[in-house]
Amino acid sequence: MATSPTLRLLRDELVGFARSRVMIVLWVVLPLLAILGYLLFTSSAEVAAGMGGDHKMSANAFMTFLLSSLAGTVAALMVAVDIVSERTRKVYELYVIRPIRREAIIWAKFLAVAACVVVACVVAIALGIAVDVARGDPFTATIAYDALKGLASLTAVVSLSAAVGTFFGVISRTILVAVILVLYVGQNLTIVPMLPMYFGILPRQFWVIMAISYALVAVMAWLSAVVFRRSQF
Amino acid sequence: MVEPLLQLAGVSKAYYGQAVLSDVSFEIAPGEVFGYIGPNGAGKTTTLKILAGLITTYDGVVRIGGVDVKTGRDRAHALIGFMPQACGFQSWRTVESALDTLADLSGVPADVRARRIPALLERFDLLAARGKKVKELSGGMTQKLGLIQALLHEPKLLVLDEPLEGLDPPSRRLLQEVLRERRAAGTTVLFSSHILSDIEDVADRVGILNRGKVATTGSIRDLTRAFGLPPELELAFSVAPADLGFLADPAVIGAGGRAVAERPDAWRLTLATDADPDAVVHALVERTLAGGGRVRKVGVAEPALDDLFARYILESDRAAGLTVPAPAAPAGGPDGN
Numbered sequence: 001m002a003t004s005p006t007l008r009l010l011r012d013e014l015v016g017f018a019r020s021r022v023m024i025v026l027w028v029v030l031p032l033l034a035i036l037g038y039l040l041f042t043s044s045a046e047v048a049a050g051m052g053g054d055h056k057m058s059a060n061a062f063m064t065f066l067l068s069s070l071a072g073t074v075a076a077l078m079v080a081v082d083i084v085s086e087r088t089r090k091v092y093e094l095y096v097i098r099p100i101r102r103e104a105i106i107w108a109k110f111l112a113v114a115a116c117v118v119v120a121c122v123v124a125i126a127l128g129i130a131v132d133v134a135r136g137d138p139f140t141a142t143i144a145y146d147a148l149k150g151l152a153s154l155t156a157v158v159s160l161s162a163a164v165g166t167f168f169g170v171i172s173r174t175i176l177v178a179v180i181l182v183l184y185v186g187q188n189l190t191i192v193p194m195l196p197m198y199f200g201i202l203p204r205q206f207w208v209i210m211a212i213s214y215a216l217v218a219v220m221a222w223l224s225a226v227v228f229r230r231s232q233f
Numbered sequence: 234m235v236e237p238l239l240q241l242a243g244v245s246k247a248y249y250g251q252a253v254l255s256d257v258s259f260e261i262a263p264g265e266v267f268g269y270i271g272p273n274g275a276g277k278t279t280t281l282k283i284l285a286g287l288i289t290t291y292d293g294v295v296r297i298g299g300v301d302v303k304t305g306r307d308r309a310h311a312l313i314g315f316m317p318q319a320c321g322f323q324s325w326r327t328v329e330s331a332l333d334t335l336a337d338l339s340g341v342p343a344d345v346r347a348r349r350i351p352a353l354l355e356r357f358d359l360l361a362a363r364g365k366k367v368k369e370l371s372g373g374m375t376q377k378l379g380l381i382q383a384l385l386h387e388p389k390l391l392v393l394d395e396p397l398e399g400l401d402p403p404s405r406r407l408l409q410e411v412l413r414e415r416r417a418a419g420t421t422v423l424f425s426s427h428i429l430s431d432i433e434d435v436a437d438r439v440g441i442l443n444r445g446k447v448a449t450t451g452s453i454r455d456l457t458r459a460f461g462l463p464p465e466l467e468l469a470f471s472v473a474p475a476d477l478g479f480l481a482d483p484a485v486i487g488a489g490g491r492a493v494a495e496r497p498d499a500w501r502l503t504l505a506t507d508a509d510p511d512a513v514v515h516a517l518v519e520r521t522l523a524g525g526g527r528v529r530k531v532g533v534a535e536p537a538l539d540d541l542f543a544r545y546i547l548e549s550d551r552a553a554g555l556t557v558p559a560p561a562a563p564a565g566g567p568d569g570n
């Protein structure tokens with residue numbers, strides 16, 4: 001075989017997101033709506049005063065704040081719902097009967113969703129910075145550094161959420177159960193990398209949180225693979 | 234002896250304590266076309282899913298090409314092409330993209346895919362729909378797509394779950410033709426159906442599944458004979474002869490024969506087990522014409538699947554020593570009281 005099954009399926013998933021307009025919504029419509037929301041929000045002086053006193057929140061900061069609460073949930077829900085709905089529509093039967101490693105199917109889904117949502121984050125933050133610059137704020141090295149660091153931690157959150165979503169997608173048989181699991185349990189699991197820091201076990205350092213996050217991603221991906229390999233169709 | 238390509242030994246499967254398959258065993262030799270028949274809910278799909286590796290929790294052993302599907306899944310499944318009873322595709326998939334990915338995952342190189350996919354689409358009259366989304370296809374077209382995906386990698390063993398369901402008559406004939414071609418090319422085929430005539434035309438051998446148990450025998454004819462089913466004839470008139478008395482005449486329909494009117498101009502005749510159906514057909518036509526009637530249709534009726542099953546259950550119960558004894562005479566015997 002020319003390509004590995006995971007890569008082939010990943011390519012297909014991305015093509016699928018493009019064809020089913022998921023990408024347009026994530027990369028264009030949502031960032032534009034968010035920035036529109038920001039513009040309306042900050043033009044209302046009252047709210048701005050309530051939020052940040054005399055200091056107005058920048059578009060960049062607003063987008064990062066918005067994404068930190070939304071991106072992970074979006075990623076987890078996307079993977080979980082997609083996996084359950086494709087399984088109930090018997091899509092996987094035709095893949096599973098082929099001589100490939102079964103986990104390729106769900107890993108491809110995980111990677112595709114994580115990649116799509118991370119790109120959405122990049123677009124949104126870039127749009128935020130662009131709006132700030134257009135309004136006369138200077139683009140400094142500090143802003144660039146903070147944006148990159150924000151993106152790195154967003155990527156970790158999105159990856160972990162997508163991995164948790166994959167696991168819940170694999171163990172659920174109905175979309176409703178998957179959604180409930182993601183919203184109630186998944187949200188809490190993505191806080192886990194922060195815990196050692198809160199309890200003072202590990203230093204409050206960026207790279208430590210990153211390392212724990214990606215270790216958890218690996219664990220969730222492995223668990224999902226184990227469960228999926230044993231699934232009955 | 235040739236090693237069987239497919240071998241099921243003592244396969245049992247239960248759902249929530251309810252047995253669906255109990256101790257199913259049969260073998261299929263390389264190049265054979267095997268029809269797997271059974272009524273709704275008999276466990277056909279369950280058996281085929283076990284072969285295809287979709288169900289992995291079962292008892293017993295399944296070997297494809299000598300490889301146990303539980304331990305050597307990849308090697309076993311490289312040999313098989315499977316068409317599920319109902320198959321799904323992602324909603325954004327076009328016919329071509331679905332087939333290309335599935336063939337790729339089966340290990341078909343890109344240049345072969347580029348040749349084979351259009352050829353198969355053409356064969357099944359789907360070439361015009363190659364760019365269409367799968368969800369926009371009709372039921373029968375989707376069914377054909379399910380079939381094509383099973384043929385893409387030219388597997389040694391084709392496993393088809395009710396492949397003729399939902400196909401129009403030309404497509405059915407086409408599929409039967411394709412199956413015959415595959416057999417000629419040495420492919421082994423296992424397909425399920427609950428329609429006997431589907432199987433009779435193409436299968437070398439059939440297995441009957443009922444209530445999770447299987448009986449393997451030769452052809453349908455052999456089965457009919459083995460189970461001692463009496464031959465049946467159908468007779469329909471376009472003009473009924475004035476006198477239908479000959480339908481009850483042992484000289485025409487043989488001793489022990491019986492005719493039942495299904496409609497005033499259509500009859501079903503059950504002959505004695507040892508009767509010669511051809512001779513009876515001949516006599517029936519002669520007498521109809523002599524009586525001023527005209528025959529629209531006459532011939533040997535296919536044994537109803539139900540009858541075959543009923544007989545099969547009876548036979549297997551008898552073999553298991555479960556034959557129901559004749560009702561016991563009332564106490565004191567016939568001359569009591």
Ligand SMILES: Nc1ncnc2c1ncn2[C@@H]1O[C@H](COP(=O)(O)OP(=O)(O)OP(=O)(O)O)[C@@H](O)[C@H]1O
Pocket residue numbers: 248253271272273274275276277278279280318427
């Ligand atoms: N996932 C499942 N959970 C519980 N019971 C099941 C499941 N799948 C099948 N069964 C039961 O197993 C039995 C056999 O089902 P199966 O689908 O194998 O029948 P079949 O012979 O293919 O019937 P049909 O001709 O209708 O396709 C049925 O009684 C069915 O209810």
Ligand SMILES: [Mg+2]
Pocket residue numbers: 277278279318394
């Ligand atoms: Mg079935």
